Amino acid sequence: MKKIAVLTSGGDSPGMNAAVRAVVRKAIYHDIEVYGVYQGYQGLITNNIKQLDRGAVGDKIQRGGTFLQSARCPEFKDPKVRQQGIENLKKLGIEGLVVVGGDGSYRGAQRLNEEGIKTIGIPGTIDNDINGTDFTIGFDTALNTIIEVVDKIRDTASSHERTFIIEVMGRDAGDLALWSALAGGAETVLIPEFKKDVQEIADKIQQGIERGKKHSIIIVAEGVMSGEDCAEELKKYINVDTRVSVLGHMQRGGSPSGIDRVLASRFGAYAVDLLMNDETGLAVGIQNNKLTKTKFEDIFSSQHKIDEEMYRLTNELSI
Numbered sequence: 514m515k516k517i518a519v520l521t522s523g524g525d526s527p528g529m530n531a532a533v534r535a536v537v538r539k540a541i542y543h544d545i546e547v548y549g550v551y552q553g554y555q556g557l558i559t560n561n562i563k564q565l566d567r568g569a570v571g572d573k574i575q576r577g578g579t580f581l582q583s584a585r586c587p588e589f590k591d592p593k594v595r596q597q598g599i600e601n602l603k604k605l606g607i608e609g610l611v612v613v614g615g616d617g618s619y620r621g622a623q624r625l626n627e628e629g630i631k632t633i634g635i636p637g638t639i640d641n642d643i644n645g646t647d648f649t650i651g652f653d654t655a656l657n658t659i660i661e662v663v664d665k666i667r668d669t670a671s672s673h674e675r676t677f678i679i680e681v682m683g684r685d686a687g688d689l690a691l692w693s694a695l696a697g698g699a700e701t702v703l704i705p706e707f708k709k710d711v712q713e714i715a716d717k718i719q720q721g722i723e724r725g726k727k728h729s730i731i732i733v734a735e736g737v738m739s740g741e742d743c744a745e746e747l748k749k750y751i752n753v754d755t756r757v758s759v760l761g762h763m764q765r766g767g768s769p770s771g772i773d774r775v776l777a778s779r780f781g782a783y784a785v786d787l788l789m790n791d792e793t794g795l796a797v798g799i800q801n802n803k804l805t806k807t808k809f810e811d812i813f814s815s816q817h818k819i820d821e822e823m824y825r826l827t828n829e830l831s832i
């Protein structure tokens with residue numbers, strides 16, 4: 514393979530730049546020309562494709578977001594629209610494409626693979642909701658961002674004897690909420706994968722107050738309900754001074770953590786290795802600290818699962 518391209522797609526995540534850097538440098542190291550597709554699949558169809566040299570990815574490893582930019586491009590589901598993108602790649606002689614993104618981006622990559630472009634996926638999303646890998650790029654950074662905020666909120670919660678509800682990202686996956694609840698020592702966590710009664714939460718807070726507890730932190734994944742709705746529900750069962758913090762997009766930003774930079778670098782280099790071996794239709798991942806590859810169809814065949822043991826542990830430690 515003489516020429517490959519790389520794009521970032523879906524929601525941005527810290528570490529995407531480190532992954533693109535690794536793809537570019539690894540390819541150039543092996544005398545392969547590399548192209549960057551700007552604005553995800555949108556840029557593929559509008560031909561926003563530029564060659565990247567080793568300097569193009571200099572000073573990028575530490576930057577959040579994605580310098581290649583990302584875009585949602587629903588038209589890409591249409592085979593005629595995709596064909597335009599494929600022609601743009603073929604005109605430049607590009608045979609392989611690395612796609613950094615989430616589940617939706619992988620579906621686009623799978624289609625391209627069926628239509629003649631060799632594709633490899635790299636899991637880039639803060640949600641950690643992709644099958645075939647223990648971790649996605651950006652999860653660790655987002656988790657650390659949340660923990661920092663939880664620690665700060667705890668200071669004020671304790672000073673004013675308040676109950677704080679912190680709404681974090683996670684529409685369908687509770688990983689960020691669960692990990693931040695365990696790491697931040699939250700009293701309760703609400704995640705989409707497990708139902709919990711608000712009355713049960715109120716009872717727990719009440720018992721805490723009776724034991725002399727000064728504050729409570731509740732972490733709620735946005736997919737369960739909003740922080741405001743959670744506060745309203747709670748009011749039906751208990752009379753406590755409650756405040757809500759919605760963390761929002763700050764969770765997606767920031768310089769990637771060391772873990773995310775290393776993960777992204779390993780994924781990027783491995784994706785190029787796979788293309789060099791003419792492998793295609795695969796997503797890279799990490800399981801038990803070993804790099805893995807999984808067919809796109811196997812990734813889509815089941816729902817991402819939450820770690821039930823960790824959920825139990827979080828509840829046990831927050832008594």
Ligand code: ATP
Nearest residue numbers: 523524585586589590614615616617618620621638
């Ligand atoms: P995140 O986890 O951050 O949401 P994602 O990759 O799942 O990331 P999506 O918006 O679902 O984000 O998908 C990104 C892009 O992938 C879409 O805008 C679209 O261009 C393409 N895509 C999604 N689903 C398909 C599909 N079934 N066929 C072709 N392309 C698709």
